[in-house]
Amino acid sequence: MLNVKGIKRIVGQEQQASMKEKRVLEDWEMHLARRETEALFQEQPETGNQYLEDTLLRSYLKTHLPPKVLEEVHRDLERFGNRLVTKIQPLSWECELNPPVFRQYDAWGQRVDDIHTCTAWRRMKEISAEEGLIAEAYEKRYSNWSRLYQAVKLYLFSSSSGGFSCPLAMTDGAAKVIESLGIPGSLKNAFDRLTSRDPKKFWTSGQWMTERRGGSDVANGTETMARKQPDGTYRLYGFKWFTSAADSDMALTLARIADAEGQCTQGSRGLSLFFLRVRDEEGKLNSIQVQRLKDKLGTRQMATAELWLQGARAELISAEGRGVAAISNMLNITRIHNVIGAVASMRRMISLSRDYARKRVAFGKLLKDHPLHMQTIARMEVQVRGAFLLLMEIVRLLGLAETNLASQQEQLLLRLLIPVAKLYTGKQASAVAVEAMESFGGQGYMEDTGLPVILRDTLVLSIWEGTTNILSLDVLRSLAKSQGQVMAVFLSTVQKKLELASGTEELSAAVQRTREAIGNLQQFMAAVGSEQALTMEMAARDFSYSLARIYTGRQRQESQNHGWAGWEGTLNPTQCHPCHGRDTSHCPRLLQAPVSNLALGTARDPGTATAALGTLCQALPTLPGNNSCPISHPALPSGTGSHSLCPVPPALVPSPSPALLEPL
Numbered sequence: 001m002l003n004v005k006g007i008k009r010i011v012g013q014e015q016q017a018s019m020k021e022k023r024v025l026e027d028w029e030m031h032l033a034r035r036e037t038e039a040l041f042q043e044q045p046e047t048g049n050q051y052l053e054d055t056l057l058r059s060y061l062k063t064h065l066p067p068k069v070l071e072e073v074h075r076d077l078e079r080f081g082n083r084l085v086t087k088i089q090p091l092s093w094e095c096e097l098n099p100p101v102f103r104q105y106d107a108w109g110q111r112v113d114d115i116h117t118c119t120a121w122r123r124m125k126e127i128s129a130e131e132g133l134i135a136e137a138y139e140k141r142y143s144n145w146s147r148l149y150q151a152v153k154l155y156l157f158s159s160s161s162g163g164f165s166c167p168l169a170m171t172d173g174a175a176k177v178i179e180s181l182g183i184p185g186s187l188k189n190a191f192d193r194l195t196s197r198d199p200k201k202f203w204t205s206g207q208w209m210t211e212r213r214g215g216s217d218v219a220n221g222t223e224t225m226a227r228k229q230p231d232g233t234y235r236l237y238g239f240k241w242f243t244s245a246a247d248s249d250m251a252l253t254l255a256r257i258a259d260a261e262g263q264c265t266q267g268s269r270g271l272s273l274f275f276l277r278v279r280d281e282e283g284k285l286n287s288i289q290v291q292r293l294k295d296k297l298g299t300r301q302m303a304t305a306e307l308w309l310q311g312a313r314a315e316l317i318s319a320e321g322r323g324v325a326a327i328s329n330m331l332n333i334t335r336i337h338n339v340i341g342a343v344a345s346m347r348r349m350i351s352l353s354r355d356y357a358r359k360r361v362a363f364g365k366l367l368k369d370h371p372l373h374m375q376t377i378a379r380m381e382v383q384v385r386g387a388f389l390l391l392m393e394i395v396r397l398l399g400l401a402e403t404n405l406a407s408q409q410e411q412l413l414l415r416l417l418i419p420v421a422k423l424y425t426g427k428q429a430s431a432v433a434v435e436a437m438e439s440f441g442g443q444g445y446m447e448d449t450g451l452p453v454i455l456r457d458t459l460v461l462s463i464w465e466g467t468t469n470i471l472s473l474d475v476l477r478s479l480a481k482s483q484g485q486v487m488a489v490f491l492s493t494v495q496k497k498l499e500l501a502s503g504t505e506e507l508s509a510a511v512q513r514t515r516e517a518i519g520n521l522q523q524f525m526a527a528v529g530s531e532q533a534l535t536m537e538m539a540a541r542d543f544s545y546s547l548a549r550i551y552t553g554r555q556r557q558e559s560q561n562h563g564w565a566g567w568e569g570t571l572n573p574t575q576c577h578p579c580h581g582r583d584t585s586h587c588p589r590l591l592q593a594p595v596s597n598l599a600l601g602t603a604r605d606p607g608t609a610t611a612a613l614g615t616l617c618q619a620l621p622t623l624p625g626n627n628s629c630p631i632s633h634p635a636l637p638s639g640t641g642s643h644s645l646c647p648v649p650p651a652l653v654p655s656p657s658p659a660l661l662e663p664l
């Protein structure tokens with residue numbers, strides 16, 4: 001007698017028993033099969049050493065850094081890349097799983113306002129010091145290249161930092177402000193700590209600007225008052241509505257100095273800049289109460305608090321009424337950090353998406369063998385490359401400015417490019433993150449893959465450190481303040497680079513588009529003139545996007561022209577037999593290989609890959625609505641459907657993107 005799972009075979013019932021037995025065995029098999037499926041559902045997408053895998057970054061460094069600097073930097077970045085994958089990335093996930101906890105009262109009813117952060121978060125602070133993530137820029141070991149080197153480390157760190165990039169941005173900004181003030185004696189200790197490599201000494205800083213009545217409109221929204229004390233210090237009274245990294249050691253903040261009658265000057269002329277310690281040596285808050293922690297969509301690893309300043313002791317560090325000018329140095333730095341974060345999150349999402357394409361099978365073949373999927377990734381890749389090159393350009397210029405090596409033109413260009421890059425890459429990163437999420441299908445939406453965390457954290461990049469509109473207006477301000485000089489420098493820089501690229505055949509279409517875009521821009525500016533403030537204001541966003549697209553387009557052309565970018569592994573046109581001897585420009589066989597290679601990061605032939613993608617985009621019909629005016633017209637009667645009254649001349653209305661590659 002055979003006994004299977006309680007079933008007995010009895011003589012005479014053999015047929016029936018054997019059927020039952022078969023069913024049971026099938027059940028078993030199904031069960032096993034299910035278990036197998038559960039265990040081997042899908043290989044996880046991964047990234048390796050982000051420095052070694054980033055061909056564009058490596059070729060950029062190779063082309064630009066002096067050999068001695070490159071040698072040292074390369075060694076350090078390779079080591080850092082390994083540390084990120086093996087040690088820092090797991091901490092980052094721990095920070096996400098253990099967000100800060102706020103305890104207002106202790107068990108006995110005493111107000112304690114304790115913001116408890118996890119061990120991994122505190123470890124991030126130590127690592128930041130050990131790696132010199134702030135120090136590098138201020139030690140200037142590599143002269144003008146130190147800032148770029150620091151930015152590269154921050155770029156690699158950003159998407160593994162568990163949100164710690166935010167306090168680092170403000171810390172860098174605070175160090176910059178103190179340095180620009182000549183490091184006064186009273187701030188020497190703070191400066192040394194902000195730029196220290198010693199984890200025991202290292203401080204982070206907050207930047208407390210936003211109040212209830214205004215984050216953008218700080219000039220009118222700041223209510224905080226400062227009262228002078230007999231010892232020359234001040235006491236601050238007010239309410240700070242958004243204070244990120246509220247566990248920081250110090251902060252820079254704005255307040256209005258009250259006179260003997262308690263009156264303050266309103267507007268930006270009434271604002272002064274103050275330095276304060278958040279806690280004293282015993283860890284007691286500096287007459288500050290934490291109202292609550294913000295319940296945020298993303299950046300949950302980091303404590304963002306609402307704070308009451310109830311006589312917080314502070315030191316005036318700007319001239320009275322010059323607070324906005326003094327803090328602008330901080331904003332320039334935090335905005336550059338914002339660009340770093342944007343590029344880093346795009347790079348991380350695309351790297352993971354690329355790896356997934358090599359592992360996931362759909363319709364009987366890997367995703368990487370589906371041309372349309374590869375085209376989607378390639379388009380994202382082009383976005384991140386443009387953004388990366390723009391970032392490198394900015395930190396290169398900043399490095400020159402900080403070592404007194406920048407020409408007047410370079411300083412003007414830097415002034416213009418910071419807001420342009422911040423506003424453009426913030427938007428780009430959100431679009432790329434959403435697109436990349438889709439490239440994982442349903443898995444992209446699953447919380448425990450970590451992908452939604454990247455998306456959520458990316459979405460804030462267009463809001464903090466100045467929204468898109470506010471930065472667009474800042475771009476206009478830079479034009480007005482320099483009496484058009486920034487624009488003249490911008491145009492002459494782009495024109496010069498275009499001349500260099502125009503000799504390369506693959507780039508001729510892109511160069512032509514850039515020329516047309518510049519022409520549109522010049523036509524627009526001539527039509528508007530400096531008088532029509534409203535027109536300029538309404539066009540500010542489109543105008544700034546145009547500048548960003550033109551500049552990144554020209555950066556990409558330059559990178560391809562000089563072969564920085566590792567655009568490798570493309571087909572030679574003569575290999576395409578069906579098209580041989582005819583016009584090959586839209587041949588799908590020719591385009592498929594370079595586009596795939598671009599998407600997978602395996603391209604070998606300078607220029608061809610991006611040019612191919614551009615050709616492909618050009619071949620597509622223009623989508624309806626692409627040429628319609630992007631500006632809303634509140635003054636127009638609704639439903640007229642006409643833009644004849646549009647204050648923006650038509651020259652600007654069609655997107656003057658030179659890059660052809662802006663489908664997002």
Ligand SMILES: Cc1cc2nc3c(=O)[nH]c(=O)nc-3n(C[C@H](O)[C@H](O)[C@H](O)COP(=O)(O)OP(=O)(O)OC[C@H]3O[C@@H](n4cnc5c(N)ncnc54)[C@H](O)[C@@H]3O)c2cc1C
Nearest residue numbers: 207208209210214215216242243244464465466467469470
């Ligand atoms: C997660 C997070 C952390 C933050 N951390 C900090 C921090 O540490 N320190 C700090 O100081 N702040 C911080 N902020 C605040 C942030 O900087 C502000 O929210 C931001 O500057 C916008 O200000 P607001 O919220 O007052 O919006 P508003 O200024 O009210 O803007 C609302 C909308 O109106 C638009 N708008 C406003 N004025 C104009 C105009 N003149 N023309 C056209 N459009 C306009 C804006 O673009 C925006 O879309 C943080 C915000 C977030 C989300």
